[in-house]
Amino acid sequence: MEMPAPNPKVLSLKARLVERLHQVLPADAVIHEEAETRAYECDALTAYKCPPLCAVLPSSTQEVSDVLRICHDMGVPVVPRGAGTSLAGGALPTADSVILGVARMNEVLETDYDNRFVRVQTGRTNLSVTGAVEADGFFYAPDPSSQLACAIAGNIAMNSGGAHCLKYGVTTNNLLGVTMVMMDGTVVEIGGAHMDAGGYDLLGLICGSEGQLGVVTEATLRILPKPEGARPVLMGYDSNEVAGQVVSDIIKAGVLPVAIEFMDRPCIRATEAFAKAGYPDCEALLIVEVEGSDAEIDEQLGLITQIARKHNPVELRESTSAEESARIWLGRKSAFGAMGQINDYMCLDGTIPVSQLPYVLRRIGEMSREYGLDVGNVFHAGDGNMHPLILFDANKPGDLELCEAFGADILRLCVEVGGCLTGEHGVGIEKRDLMVDQFAPDDLDIQMAVKDVFDPKWLLNPAKVFPLAASEARRAA
Known part of the structure; x- marks a missing residue:
């Protein structure tokens, strides 16, 4: 999977960048030694790795704003990171980027049971949102398989779902408002504690934008009473x-x-x-x-x-x-996790019409034999969100490339039967070059024009979502 070559000018700015970051963050919140930055070289898509220029761990919206303003002024790319559980390479850094991790931003800021919402910092893990309200008979509905570890920031970035989304919907159906920091450091409030129907649905735009439009630091989430049984x-x-x-x-x-x-x-x-x-x-x-x-x-x-x-x-x-x-x-x-003990795997998440399940499962089995790679299927069947796990040996030359080709064929099959490339993992780097199989050039241009408005320098989460050649051309424009 190709990543853009680092910008030599940005690399030369590292010492000055670290100095400026230390001016707005505690010493232990700026990680710049090479041995330490390797902890951030990949997310859960571990087949692809690239150590960042440095990493920062802010604790507040103000600190996030300060970091982004510095990076914007210096022309340094920023890769937002929740808990690093992305299976699509959504938090994979480039060599000239700053990883902005929100793990230290994990507080519950407000709880309102009468109006059924909770406001949290987005570094808080998914399951701990329910943990904060379950004693009072409430829960937060979206439940990704990684809910013990994944952060609300990543859930919003990828519009995550989970096993129970068939009834309760995905993140966008349970998100009421966000505090977001733009790339230039501007802080904006979108939505709120109640229905916000005036004007454009910006909240719907932000949810699922994969950290490319801004960094969400706080979120107001809908909570529900626990079912009787x-x-x-x-x-x-x-x-x-x-x-x-x-x-x-x-x-x-x-x-x-x-x-x-x-x-x-x-x-x-x-x-x-x-x-x-x-x-x-x-x-x-x-x-x-x-x-x-x-x-x-x-x-x-x-x-x-x-x-x-x-x-x-x-x-x-x-x-x-x-x-x-x-x-x-x-x-x-x-x-x-159980499948990961057997072998390396790549997990896909294309979606299909439920009526196509028998056919698609049969075709995946046939393709498995054609490619000579085993597949395990575990997925949210009720809404057709497939999760084929393609097993491969990362130490065997050519196996990763074979796995990539097999995965691409599965995702194209999903599109062919009326589905789409991703249901909840996002596009990231994994599916970016397949976007042309789902979207016409004009469709992609419109989406990239939206990013132009929010992030004119294309500094936020580079090399993700859009075909690499197209996004690099946009950055250079």
Whole structure:
């Protein structure tokens, strides 16, 4: 994956840059020794690495503003970083860039249960938002698999979802307002604690902009009362295609579970060995969860299991306790880590119409054999958000390039059947050169024109989202 060559002029400014950063930040918040900057050379897409010029760890919106103003004045690129959990290379630095990490900005600033919102600094982890309000009977709905580690900043940048987004929506559906710092250091407030319908939907524009329009330092998030109860059911099938058809039939029937998750045999085996979740021995597993009162749960699961039985499951089992439910979800949340113990992998996240699941799963299996690379499938089946995990050996010459080509073919397949390149991981560097497969040149020009307005020098998160040649030409203009 090609990255732009560093700007020699910027590299020559390092000593002066570090000096100026020390003027606005504590000594331990400026990291510039080469051995220390290597901690920021990649995110969770570890196949690609590049140490930054330096890294900074501000603790407030004012400090972020000061850093950005300095970098803007000196023409130094800035790569915002939440917790470094991006699977698309969204926080991969360039050699002439400053990593701006928000990990120290993790405070809860305001909680309002009457109006159902919480305001936090964006370095706070996803799960700890729920942790701050659950004792009072509330929760924050978006739940990415990395929710124990991922930061709200990254969730906003990539418009993250999670297993329960089928019912509750993704980040943009649960985001009420942000404090954002522009590249020149200007601080802006967008949205707020209540519905903000006046003027353009700038909040919708910022959510999912991958750190290319500004650095979000504070966020007002919608919180919801905990449901009365929830119950998952496990459905095992003897083929991926049959399981995919069950998902399509459930959605077609108008039933809306909280979540429908899919795992194939490689993921089931790895996860069971890793987390001991009690999964059945089958080719494909569905985890379908519903919530509400006991009566509501029984009614919904009755309809769902009726559909499931029509396809001859090898096992159909409802959870009978909170402990069993927790084990079931621990397994699903552990799937990526479990697969990572087997081999290196690249995780994709193209989306497709749910009706296309059987066909796409079959084609992925065929492509796996053609490329000679194994694939594990674990994904949010209810909304067609695929997560194929392509296994490869990073130490084997040519394997990474083969994996990249295989992944590109899967993502093109998603677009061909009416889906798109990314559902929640973002474009980052991973998919930037595939944007031409989804968008016409005029469409990309319009999107790049938006970045021109917010970041005229193209200093924020360079080499991401747009095809490299196009973005570099824009930077040079």
